[in-house]
Amino acid sequence: MRAEEYKISSEKFVLHSAGEQLHDEKLETKPVSYLKDALHRFTKNKASIAAAFIIGILFVFSMIGPIVSPYKVADEDINYAYVLPKNDFFYEHELGFWDGGRQMGVTEATYNLYRGIEQETGRTVIMTEPEVRQEEYMGKAVSYYDFRLDTYNVVGVKFVLLKHHEYVALQEYQDEYNVQVIFPITDPALRPEAEQDKTNANIWYRTKAGAGRKTATVFDENGDFIPIYQADNGMDEYTSKMYYEGDEKLYNYAEPKDGGMWNVRVDYREYYKYLHHKAGDGIEYPSFLLGTNNAGKDLLICLASGARFSFILSIIVASVNLFVGAIYGSIEGYYGGKIDLIMERIVDIMASIPMMVVITLLKYHLNVSHIVILFVAFFITGWTGMAGRTRMQFYRFKNQEYVLVAKTLGAKDSRIMFKHIFPNAIGTLITSCVLVIPSVIFSETTLSYLGIVNLNTGSLTSVGSLLATGQNFLFTYPHMILYPSIFISLLMLSFNLFGNGLRDAFNPSLRGTDE
Amino acid sequence: MYMFKYVCKRIGLMLITFTIIIITCFVLVKLLPVDVSTVGIGEDADKIIAQMVSRGYMKMDSSGKYVNTPIIEQLGRYLKNIFFYHDFGIGFNMPEYRGRAVWSVFIEKLPPTILINIYSAILAIPIGIALGIFAALKKNKWQDHLISTVVMVFISVPAFVYASLLLYLICFKLSILPLGVVSLPDIVTTYPEKGYVYQPGTFNWPLYFNKKMFLSMLPAVFSMSFGSIAGYARYTRAELTEVLTSEFMLLARTKGLTKSQATVRHALRNAMVPIFPMIIGEFVSVLSGSLVIEKIFQIPGVGGLYLASINSTDYDFFMMLSGFYLLVGLLAGLVVDLSYGVIDPRIRMGAK
Numbered sequence: 001m002r003a004e005e006y007k008i009s010s011e012k013f014v015l016h017s018a019g020e021q022l023h024d025e026k027l028e029t030k031p032v033s034y035l036k037d038a039l040h041r042f043t044k045n046k047a048s049i050a051a052a053f054i055i056g057i058l059f060v061f062s063m064i065g066p067i068v069s070p071y072k073v074a075d076e077d078i079n080y081a082y083v084l085p086k087n088d089f090f091y092e093h094e095l096g097f098w099d100g101g102r103q104m105g106v107t108e109a110t111y112n113l114y115r116g117i118e119q120e121t122g123r124t125v126i127m128t129e130p131e132v133r134q135e136e137y138m139g140k141a142v143s144y145y146d147f148r149l150d151t152y153n154v155v156g157v158k159f160v161l162l163k164h165h166e167y168v169a170l171q172e173y174q175d176e177y178n179v180q181v182i183f184p185i186t187d188p189a190l191r192p193e194a195e196q197d198k199t200n201a202n203i204w205y206r207t208k209a210g211a212g213r214k215t216a217t218v219f220d221e222n223g224d225f226i227p228i229y230q231a232d233n234g235m236d237e238y239t240s241k242m243y244y245e246g247d248e249k250l251y252n253y254a255e256p257k258d259g260g261m262w263n264v265r266v267d268y269r270e271y272y273k274y275l276h277h278k279a280g281d282g283i284e285y286p287s288f289l290l291g292t293n294n295a296g297k298d299l300l301i302c303l304a305s306g307a308r309f310s311f312i313l314s315i316i317v318a319s320v321n322l323f324v325g326a327i328y329g330s331i332e333g334y335y336g337g338k339i340d341l342i343m344e345r346i347v348d349i350m351a352s353i354p355m356m357v358v359i360t361l362l363k364y365h366l367n368v369s370h371i372v373i374l375f376v377a378f379f380i381t382g383w384t385g386m387a388g389r390t391r392m393q394f395y396r397f398k399n400q401e402y403v404l405v406a407k408t409l410g411a412k413d414s415r416i417m418f419k420h421i422f423p424n425a426i427g428t429l430i431t432s433c434v435l436v437i438p439s440v441i442f443s444e445t446t447l448s449y450l451g452i453v454n455l456n457t458g459s460l461t462s463v464g465s466l467l468a469t470g471q472n473f474l475f476t477y478p479h480m481i482l483y484p485s486i487f488i489s490l491l492m493l494s495f496n497l498f499g500n501g502l503r504d505a506f507n508p509s510l511r512g513t514d515e
Numbered sequence: 516m517y518m519f520k521y522v523c524k525r526i527g528l529m530l531i532t533f534t535i536i537i538i539t540c541f542v543l544v545k546l547l548p549v550d551v552s553t554v555g556i557g558e559d560a561d562k563i564i565a566q567m568v569s570r571g572y573m574k575m576d577s578s579g580k581y582v583n584t585p586i587i588e589q590l591g592r593y594l595k596n597i598f599f600y601h602d603f604g605i606g607f608n609m610p611e612y613r614g615r616a617v618w619s620v621f622i623e624k625l626p627p628t629i630l631i632n633i634y635s636a637i638l639a640i641p642i643g644i645a646l647g648i649f650a651a652l653k654k655n656k657w658q659d660h661l662i663s664t665v666v667m668v669f670i671s672v673p674a675f676v677y678a679s680l681l682l683y684l685i686c687f688k689l690s691i692l693p694l695g696v697v698s699l700p701d702i703v704t705t706y707p708e709k710g711y712v713y714q715p716g717t718f719n720w721p722l723y724f725n726k727k728m729f730l731s732m733l734p735a736v737f738s739m740s741f742g743s744i745a746g747y748a749r750y751t752r753a754e755l756t757e758v759l760t761s762e763f764m765l766l767a768r769t770k771g772l773t774k775s776q777a778t779v780r781h782a783l784r785n786a787m788v789p790i791f792p793m794i795i796g797e798f799v800s801v802l803s804g805s806l807v808i809e810k811i812f813q814i815p816g817v818g819g820l821y822l823a824s825i826n827s828t829d830y831d832f833f834m835m836l837s838g839f840y841l842l843v844g845l846l847a848g849l850v851v852d853l854s855y856g857v858i859d860p861r862i863r864m865g866a867k
Contacts, residue, residue: 345528348528348532349532349535349536352532352533352536352841352844352845353536353841354837354840354841354844356806356821356825356837356840357536357540357837357841360825360833360837361540361543361544363825364543364544364547364828365543365546365547442673445673446673446675446806446807449675449807449810450806450807450810450822451822451826452822452825452826467675467679470679471675471679471811474679474682474683474687475683475687478683481679485675485676485679485680488673488676489671489672489673489676492671492672492673493667493668493671493672495671496667496670496671497667
C-alpha cells in the first residue's frame with residue numbers, strides 16, 4: 001500500500017472548534033466531606049438516632065439534674081429513709097401509684113399506731129380502706145390489716161433535742177407562719193412500757209402491755225384514743241401563741257434535758273420545712289421523685305450526680321487515651337521495625353495487666369482520693385487499645401503512593417504522620433473513642449459496685465454504689481435498685497446501638513458484620 | 516516445624532509478660548508495710564510473725580524487732596517456696612482464713628466457681644449457637660429481628676441488673692429456686708445417708724454433685740449464661756450470614772444439594788471456624804468466673820475470695836489470686852489464638 005494514495009491535502013483539515021475556549025465542565029454538585037458523608041449515613045440508621053437521643057437525654061439529666069435539684073447529695077434525713085417514689089401530681093389526683101404509697105400488711109398494734117399518727121397530725125397515713133384478714137400465728141388467731149401506707153406521712157411526730165434559742169426561734173417561726181410545729185410533750189410516766197416503743201414520739205395516747213411484749217392501745221368507751229399529754233407544770237416557758245387546742249396553755253411543750261437542751265416533740269413534716277426554710281435552699285415539704293435510700297438521701301440527685309461523675313470521668317479518660325494512644329500508635333506504626341517491636345512488647349505487657357491489680361496496688365500505695373486512682377487505672381489499662389488501632393491504620397496507609405510522593409517532596413516525618421496518614425485513622429478512632437465511654441462507665445460502675453473503689457464521699461456518689469446499696473435491700477425496698485439499674489441498662493443499650501451506627505457510618509465496608 | 520516454632524514463641528512471650536507483671540506486682544506489694552498491729556491480737560500476731568520468719572520474709576534485727584528482709588531475698592524465697600513446697604504464703608488479715616495456707620483455701624473455693632462456669636457454658640453454647648443459626652436462616656424476617664433485639668438487650672444490660680431481677684422474681688417473689696448457694700456443712704446434714712464428709716482445705720468435689728447444691732447454683736448459672744447466649748447468638752448469626760451469601764454456597768445448591776444439606780454440610784462448618792476458638796477460650800476461662808455474679812449470689816468461690824483479699828489487704832491471697840487470674844486470662848487468649856490455626860488450615864499462624 002502506498003501512502004500517496006491516501007494523501008489528503010492539508011487544506012481539508014479544519015479545526016472543529018477554532019477560536020473557542022474549552023474548559024472542564026464545572027461540577028454541579030457540592031463536594032461531600034468525609035464527616036458529612038458519615039453523618040448522612042448515620043442519620044439513615046433509625047435505631048442509632050433514637051439511641052443518640054436517649055444518650056442525650058441521660059447526659060442532660062446528669063449534667064443539669066444536680067444544678068436544678070434543690071437537694072444535694074450531702075442532704076440526708078434519716079427520718080425520711082426508705083420513702084418511696086412520689087410525684088405530687090400523682091399524689092394529689094390519687095392515681096394510686098407513684099404517690100409514695102406502699103402496700104402493707106400489719107398487725108393491729110401497728111395499725112393503731114398509724115391511726116394515731118393520722119389523728120394527731122391530721123394527715124392521711126392509711127391511704128386505702130384496710131382489709132382485715134385472720135391468720136394463724138403461733139397457735140393464735142391474729143388479725144392483719146392490709147392497706148396502702150403513705151411512707152411520708154407515717155413519719156409523724158419526732159422527738160428533737162433543741163438548744164433554748166433554737167426552741168425560741170422555732171416558736172417565732174410558728175407565730176410568723178401560723179403553723180403548728182411543736183406538739184405537746186407526752187407524760188413520761190404514761191409512756192409505753194415496751195422497750196422498743198419508749199422512744200417512739202408517735203405514741204401520744206394511753207397504752208398497756210400487749211401480747212408478746214408489744215404495746216397495745218387503750219381506748220376510751222367511745223373507741224377514741226386517750227391522750228397522755230403532759231399537763232402544764234410551768235417547766236417550760238412556752239410563749240408562742242400556738243397551742244394544742246384552745247387558747248389557754250394546757251400542756252407542756254418541751255421538757256428540759258441535760259446540758260441545757262430541751263426535748264421537743266415536733267411534727268416532722270413541718271419541722272423539715274422549717275429546717276429548709278432556715279437553710280434557705282428552696283425545699284418545702286419532702287417529696288422525692290425516685291424515693292430515698294437507706295440514709296434518707298434523695299435517689300434522684302444521687303443518681304444524677306453519680307451519672308455526672310461517670311460521664312465526666314469517661315469523657316476525660318477517652319480523650320486522654322485517644323491523645324496518648326494516637327501519638328504512641330502513630331510512632332509505632334510509622335517507623336515500624338525495631339522501634340515497633342519494642343513498643344509493641346510494652347503495649348502487650350501493659351494490656352495484659354488486669355485492671356483489678358492496678359486499682360488495688362494504687363489503692364494500697366497512694367493515699368489519694370479514689371477518683372484519682374480510678375482515673376490513673378483507666379489510663380494505664382486503656383490507652384493501649386487506642387494505640388493498637390492507630391498503629392493498624394498506619395500500617396495500612398504508610399506504604400501508599402501518596403505518602404511516597406509527600407516524602408519525595410521533602411515533607412517531614414511529623415507532617416506525613418499527622419497531616420497525611422493520621423486523618424485516615426480518624427473514623428476508626430472516633431468510633432472506638434465513643435465506645436470507650438460506655439466501657440469506662442461500665443467498669444467504673446462495676447468497680448464501685450464491688451466496693452473496690454469507694455466514691456461515696458459527702459458530696460459524691462456513684463451509680464455502682466447505689467446499686468450495691470440497693471442490692472442489700474432488694475427484697476424489702478426494690479425501688480432503691482430499680483432506678484439505677486434502669487439508668488445503667490438504658491445507657492449501655494443506647495451506647496451499643498449508637499456505637500454500631502457510628503461504626504457503620506464511618507466504615508461503610510464493615511456494615512452489618514457484627515450486628 | 517514452623518508451627519512448633521510459632522507456638523513456642525507465643526508461649527515464651529506469654530511467660531515473659533506473666534513474669535514481668537507478677538514480679539512488678541510482688542515488689543509493689545512487698546514495698547507495703549505489714550502492720551503487725553493490725554494483723555491480729557496477741558497470740559495470732561505472734562503465730563503469723565513466726566510463720567513469716569520461717570518463710571524467710573521477716574527476720575529479727577539487732578534490736579530484737581522483726582523487720583522485713585530485703586525484697587530481692589523475699590522474691591527468691593517466695594519463688595522457692597512456691598516451686599519446692601507448693602506454698603503461696605498464709606492469710607493474715609481476713610479473720611476466717613488467718614494463719615491458713617493460701618493454697619488450701621484457694622482449692623476449697625475453686626469447685627463452685629468452676630462448676631457454675633461449666634454449667635453456664637454447657638447451657639449457653641448450644642442455645643446461643645442454635646439461636647444464631649435460626650436468626651441467620653431467617654435473616655430480615657421477624658424472627659431475626661426479635662432475636663437480634665433480645666440479643667442486643669442482653670449484651671448491653673450489665674449482668675448485675677438481670678441477676679438482681681432474676682433473684683427478685685424467680686427466687687424471692689415466686690420462690691422457685693433457693694436464694695443463695697447452700698454451704699457445704701448444710702449439704703452434709705441434708706444427705707446423711709450419702710456419708711459426705713466436709714474437709715476444709717480440700718476440693719470436696721463429691722459434695723457438689725447433688726440435687727440441692729445443683730438447684731441452689733441454678734440462679735447464678737442462668738445469670739451467667741444470658742450474656743454468653745447473647746454473645747454466641749450474635750457471633751454465629753454474623754458469621755453464618757456472611758458464609759451463606761458466599762459463592763461456594765451457590766455452587767453447592769447448583770450441584771443439587773437441598774438448602775438444608777448445603778447449610779449443614781458447607782455453611783455451618785465454615786461459620787464454626789471463628790466460633791470454635793471462642794468455645795475453647797470459654798472452657799479455659801471457666802476457672803476465673805465472674806466477680807459480680809459471685810457477689811450477688813454469695814457464691815463461696817474464688818471471686819469472692821479475691822474481693823475479700825483486696826478489701827482486707829491480705830497480701831499473700833492477693834498475690835496468688837492476681838497471678839491466677841492473670842495466668843488464666845493470658846492462657847485463654849493464647850489458646851484462642853493458637854486454635855484458629857489448628858482449626859482452619861487456611862490461617863497460617865504468625866504470618867506477616
